[in-house]
Amino acid sequence: MPILSIVLQVLLGLGFLMFGFQKFTSEQMKKGFEYFGYSDGFRVFTGFFELASAVIVIVGIWIGSLATIGGIMIVITMFGAIITHIKIKDAVKNMMMPIILLILGxxxxxxxxxxLF
Known part of the structure; x- marks a missing residue:
């Protein structure tokens, strides 16, 4: 496995562990989901999905097919984040982090x- 992939998997894994936990602990995240028009249930689902993608992409360091699956999960999550920013007519500069994370995933x-094959 190329070193680039391992480095990205560690960075994405640690980042998504943090992002996932924030969905449960951050008052700002709770308010953000309300502002975006999403339910508390969706916030919790997103948090679990981000935590799962983090664990899967990190375990993928040793099991390559899981790296692919975790990466796909991250891409899906960031695609949703970008769509949300577009939906609320947010500035492009506020979409840069999800765009970068989507590309890295x-x-x-x-x-x-x-x-995978």
Whole structure:
């Protein structure tokens, strides 16, 4: 497995552990989901999905197919975040972090794609 993929998996894994936990602990996240028009249930689902993607992408360091699956989960999550920013007519500068994370997740998927088959 290329070093680039391992580095990205560690960074994405640690980041999404943090993002996932924030969905449960941050008052700002609770208010953000309300502002976006999403329910508390969706916030909790998103938190669990982010935590799962973090664990899966980190375990993917040793099991390549899981790196691909975790990367796909991250891409899906960030696609949803970007759509949310577009829905509320947010400035592009506020979409940069989800865009960057989507690209990094996609790189992990591309590097590890062949491990699925």
């Amino acid at each position: 996609a790189v992990v998927v591309i590097i590890n794609w062949s491990s």
